[in-house]
Amino acid sequence: DLYASAIPFYFALYQAFKLLSYIDKNKAFSELSVRALKTIKNCAITISVLYVAGMPLFYLLAEMDDAPGIILIGMVVIFASMVIAVFAAVLQRLLQEAIDIKSENDLIV
Numbered sequence: 001d002l003y004a005s006a007i008p009f010y011f012a013l014y015q016a017f018k019l020l021s022y023i024d025k026n027k028a029f030s031e032l033s034v035r036a037l038k039t040i041k042n043c044a045i046t047i048s049v050l051y052v053a054g055m056p057l058f059y060l061l062a063e064m065d066d067a068p069g070i071i072l073i074g075m076v077v078i079f080a081s082m083v084i085a086v087f088a089a090v091l092q093r094l095l096q097e098a099i100d101i102k103s104e105n106d107l108i109v
Contacts, residue, residue, distance in 0.1 A: 005050045005077075012043035029099050037092040044085035051078045 019036040022028055051074055062070040 005047045008043035008046040008050075012040045015039045015043070029095065029102060031099070034092055034096050034099065037088050037095065041085050041088035041092060044081045044088060047081040048078050048085065051081070 015036045019033055019040075022030065022033050022036070027033070055071070055074055055078075058070050058074045062068055
């Protein structure tokens with residue numbers, strides 16, 4: 001389960017690097033940035049789903065070793081990735097609205 005969540009994590013990390021390069025090239029307000037944020041959001045949701053699916057395994061492991069901290073760590077990862085997903089969704093929506101306003105202003109002038 002941990003190895004399966006590494007794939008979307010590194011893909012989201014690559015998308016974040018691409019987003020930073022768009023900002024560096026003054027292309028922050030473009031569809032490429034919106035697409036990168038959408039991919040980051042989807043990767044964060046995927047990580048959350050993988051950990052939610054793996055929680056019964058974490059529970060069995062915690063019962064066997066008598067270590068309730070394992071369940072807490074799983075819950076923290078789920079919460080953190082959902083916060084990242086919500087933050088990326090809000091940024092995606094704001095960026096899309098800014099692009100729409102910019103394109104409307106370009107058409108007016």
